[in-house]
Amino acid sequence: NLVAKQDLEGVVAKKKDSYYYFAKRSKDWVKFKKMHDSDFVICGYVPDEEGKIKSIVIGAYQNNKLVSQGHVALGVSSEEAKIIQKFASQNQHTNPFVEDDKNNTVWFKPELVCTVQFMMRTETGYLRQPVFKGLRQDKEANECVI
Numbered sequence: 001n002l003v004a005k006q007d008l009e010g011v012v013a014k015k016k017d018s019y020y021y022f023a024k025r026s027k028d029w030v031k032f033k034k035m036h037d038s039d040f041v042i043c044g045y046v047p048d049e050e051g052k053i054k055s056i057v058i059g060a061y062q063n064n065k066l067v068s069q070g071h072v073a074l075g076v077s078s079e080e081a082k083i084i085q086k087f088a089s090q091n092q093h094t095n096p097f098v099e100d101d102k103n104n105t106v107w108f109k110p111e112l113v114c115t116v117q118f119m120m121r122t123e124t125g126y127l128r129q130p131v132f133k134g135l136r137q138d139k140e141a142n143e144c145v146i
Helices: 078-090
Strands: 010-014 029-033 036-047 053-062 065-072 106-118 131-136
Touching: 036 065, 036 078, 053 078, 053 106, 078 106, 078 131
Parallel strands: none
Antiparallel strands: 010 029, 036 053, 036 106, 053 065, 106 131
């Protein structure tokens, strides 16, 4: 794949006879982003004002140590949110990461595994434009490695 070989974000396709208009979007021009997906451990969630999931906090193992991979706010279905919240209520835990928690995060045992799709990693190692794709029942948390 040329996009991957050249480390590009993606490609743009357009209708052959379309024009480019500065600062305007058109259905004649479409961007196809190069996306990655990987599995992560869910370590907690940030609740909104109503107590529902605003974002999930994910991690992955590096040298047998759980390392924060940031937050995922998009893609969690209401059904999956209920599963996560039920697990959290039965398996409360403390913050497994070094950084301070400024979000009133609900922490739980890092045992749930999920798949997340993302564009790339930032310089700090977090995921750019992450989207939750679903829970995994067939993988152990310690198998989620960076």
